[in-house]
Amino acid sequence: MKLNRMIFPFIIGLGLLYSQTRPVSTYSIVALDEKTGELGVAVQSHWFSVGSVVPWARAGVGAVATQSFVRVEYGPQGLDLMEAGASAEEALVELMNDDEGAEVRQVAMIDINGEVVAHTGENCIWAAGHQTGKNYSVQANLMENETVWPAMAEAFEKSRGGLADRMLAALEAAEVEGGDIRGRQSAAMLIVSGQPTGIPWKDIVLELRIEDHPDPLVELKRLIRIHRAYQHANQGDLYVEKGKTELALKEYDKAATLYPENPELPYWTAVTLADIGRVNESLPLFKAAFVIDERWRTLTPRLVNAGLLPDDKKMLELILAQ
Numbered sequence: 001m002k003l004n005r006m007i008f009p010f011i012i013g014l015g016l017l018y019s020q021t022r023p024v025s026t027y028s029i030v031a032l033d034e035k036t037g038e039l040g041v042a043v044q045s046h047w048f049s050v051g052s053v054v055p056w057a058r059a060g061v062g063a064v065a066t067q068s069f070v071r072v073e074y075g076p077q078g079l080d081l082m083e084a085g086a087s088a089e090e091a092l093v094e095l096m097n098d099d100e101g102a103e104v105r106q107v108a109m110i111d112i113n114g115e116v117v118a119h120t121g122e123n124c125i126w127a128a129g130h131q132t133g134k135n136y137s138v139q140a141n142l143m144e145n146e147t148v149w150p151a152m153a154e155a156f157e158k159s160r161g162g163l164a165d166r167m168l169a170a171l172e173a174a175e176v177e178g179g180d181i182r183g184r185q186s187a188a189m190l191i192v193s194g195q196p197t198g199i200p201w202k203d204i205v206l207e208l209r210i211e212d213h214p215d216p217l218v219e220l221k222r223l224i225r226i227h228r229a230y231q232h233a234n235q236g237d238l239y240v241e242k243g244k245t246e247l248a249l250k251e252y253d254k255a256a257t258l259y260p261e262n263p264e265l266p267y268w269t270a271v272t273l274a275d276i277g278r279v280n281e282s283l284p285l286f287k288a289a290f291v292i293d294e295r296w297r298t299l300t301p302r303l304v305n306a307g308l309l310p311d312d313k314k315m316l317e318l319i320l321a322q
Helices: 008-014 074-083 088-097 148-158 163-176 216-241 245-258 264-275 279-292 295-299 313-320
Strands: 027-032 039-045 055-058 062-068 105-111 116-120 129-133 136-140 186-192 204-210
Touching: 027 062, 027 105, 027 148, 027 163, 039 055, 039 062, 039 163, 039 216, 055 074, 055 186, 062 074, 062 136, 074 088, 074 105, 088 105, 088 116, 105 129, 105 136, 116 129, 116 136, 129 148, 136 148, 148 163, 163 186, 163 216, 186 216, 204 216, 216 245, 216 264, 245 264, 264 279, 279 295, 279 313
Parallel strands: none
Antiparallel strands: 027 039, 027 136, 039 186, 055 062, 062 105, 105 116, 129 136, 186 204
16 A cells, blocks of 8 residues: 555544554664673664654563554564564564555564564665664665665674674664665664563663754763663672672772763762771762862762761861862
């Protein structure tokens, strides 16, 4: 069924066939990290809040990207089918059989076994296509040209690092080839754990959305870096709880190195050092935070009652004198 000016108003008015009446997404990747079992989706689009409709993933099950004239149901229903035992291909075929608008859809699915399948409908807006490979699928529509998805595939295959790094490399390769003919607006990345707990929020390794930005991939890359910084900071907190101070300090140092523009991360390193009696080492870190923002100085005495600093008047005076 071709989408044209004659039928377009009826689709809008009646709400038939299409979950969306405009092409929401442009290019994306679904992938499995064979080593960790993590599953992920990454996407960039000239559309507001693309992360709210395109990427879907469930730990131990699979991942889905649903785009072009988006039918959101391909995401949750595809995951339900795969969780019930269907392969990625079986899930996609079943959903397409119930979709009269399949020829304007673009969908990719990957299951936990690494089986991958993709569909680009005949009526998707040119340039549109997909390419599948071992443990991944890349797909795009509304592109500047037809070199976008092959470049994405090559970048993913040649890149190194974690799943986030490799999927980001694929998105960046798309931009180099011209990307979306409309430009850029939003981006998103979703990664779920390879060791599912059955508790959805615990199974999310990374979930980032850039809703509206002049250069969403640059912002996505920045947020991935910051996300990793806070992963190290959180691990440091866990080590503190377990009394493993030296390990905690190493994690805090990694966090501050990844995110040097934020004074809070080294500030909490200073608090940890002071709490274990290494006050002299903490002083330069406290001073650096106080210079950036006096509110860190105001906050510090409040940590005593919270049990985060010793109730030591002389030590506190020394810290606040920085």
